[in-house]
Amino acid sequence: MVREPDEITGSTLHTAVAVGVITARQRDQLFALQASAPLAAVGNLESDADEENLRLIGGGNDLFVTVGTVLLTAGFYFASNTVLAGRPLWIAGVLALFGWGVAEVVTRQHRMKLASTVLALLFAGSTAALLAIVVEQTYQIRLPETIWEVLALRGQVSQAGYLLLGGVIAAALLYFWRFRVPILAGVIAIAATLLAFLQTTLLLYDGVASGTVTPPSLQDMPELLRAALYMPLICGLVVFATAVALDLYDRERRKIWSDCAFWLHVVSAPMLVHPLFIMATGQDVVFGRIEPGVDATIMLSILIIGFVYVALAIDRRSLLVPTLAYFGSLGIYYLVNSAANTTGIPPFALILLTIGALVILFGAGWQRIRRLIVGSTLPTSVLDKLPPFKV
Structure with a gap:
């Protein structure tokens, strides 16, 4: 029995063409497939069907390389601080180039998933720091002391913001x-939201x-803050x-686009949950403090049910986790507070019991619950466009 190799290198494919095992066109098609999704976990195609296939780590060797990458980066950073002392612009630049160079080996050649994620964040953070330093040195924006200074800073702030966020x-x-690292989809979404x-x-x-536009008065500030929630809501919806x-484009979740969709769901969930919660319940704009009221209880319950249904429909636990975390910290406290007052059980304990039970319930029987709820409530024409049900 021939042992199956872990990876077929480019030289092996060239040799296969030379001896007539495959054609040159087939070799080029294999190269194109690898370039289109270098981080796709081909080995996960036959994995447990009930998993969401979050291809964030490639195994023990990936974790080992990640530790080495962190240590190497830390050593390079401290060495750069010594050699380029007092020159933060150069330090940020060489860190960005360092991250790109290491990624040429770790990501481009060996496709280490977790290490690639760390390097992508290193590059994005270094680039953002570099641009921030350029903005500070170019526009020299300082905290204004009077309203007239605020008015005078309009042009500088706009140019600096476009340079920083657009550059990121x-x-x-x-x-x-170059590298097809999925987490950058989340980075781009955050930067685009800030730009909006x-x-x-x-x-x-x-x-x-x-x-x-009439300048708001002090009495109008609560309503102005509430109206400001439309902006994160619109960005979250986008x-x-x-x-x-991306999920519908990659229904089987075998390509990198479903991994990008995972990070976009993680970014969009907080921007959707908080504005909808405040608008639906009419609670405190900043902290979302719950006040007793039947309307708030009903709207909160509807929101939780709605987010659970959407998460089941698109088969994304990543949308449900931040939703449960948010409502658990803000909303469920009020829902169980009355029970705590009558039973003597601390509200915090009831919150943990409620959230823990929901997480275990959906984690253990996600596909069964999804098939029972979504499969029985949506028409076949819609189900055919959603991620398929798994056995």
């Missing part, structure tokens, strides 16, 4: 084009400056829709 997005796109916030703020500023589109 461009660098992340370039890195993703900046643009909205500038539009409001221009409206106030031109007189087309990110969520993009993630769902």
Whole structure:
């Protein structure tokens, strides 16, 4: 019996073409497949069907290489601080180049998933630090002391924001084009959301400056803060829709796009949960403090059920986890508080029991629950477009 190799190298494929085992076209097609999804876990195609296939770590060797990558990066950083002392711009630049160079081996050649994620974050963080230093040195923006200084900073703030956030997005796109690391989808989504916030703020500023928008008074601030929730909600919906589109494009979750969708769901969940919770219950805008009320209880229950149903429909636990965490810390406290007052059980204990039971329930029987709830409530035409049910 011939032992199956862990990986077929490029030289092996060239040799196979030379001896006539495969054609040159087949070799080129294999190279194109590898380049299109270098981090796709081919070995996971026959894995447990009930898993969400979060290809975040490739095994013990990947973890081993990740530890080495962290140690190597830490050593390089401290060495750079010594050699380039007092030159933070150069330090950030060489760190970004260092991350790219190591990724050429770890990611491009060996496709180490966890180590590749660490290197991608290193590159994104170093690039953001580099751009922040450039912005600080170029525009020299300082904390304003008077309203007139705020008005005078409009042009500087807009240019600095576009340079910083736009540069991060461009660098992340370039890195993703080269290495196909899924977590960069989340980085791009966060930077794009911040850019949308900046643009909205500038539009409001221009409206106030031109007189087309009335400046809010102190009494209007609570309503203004509540209206400001529309911006993260819209951004969250855009990110969520993009993630769902990628999920529908890769229904079997065998390509890198489903991994990108995972990180987009992680980013979109907080932006959806908090605004919807505040708008639906009418609670405190900043902290989401729960006040007794039947309407808040009903709306909170509807929101939880709605998020659970959507998570089941698109087969994404990554959307449900932050939702349960948020409602567990803010909403479920009120739902179980009355029971705590009558039984004497601490509310914190009831919160842990409730969240823990839900997590175990959905974790142990996710596909059965999904098939029972989603399969029996949606038409076949819709089910055919969603991720398939798994045995």
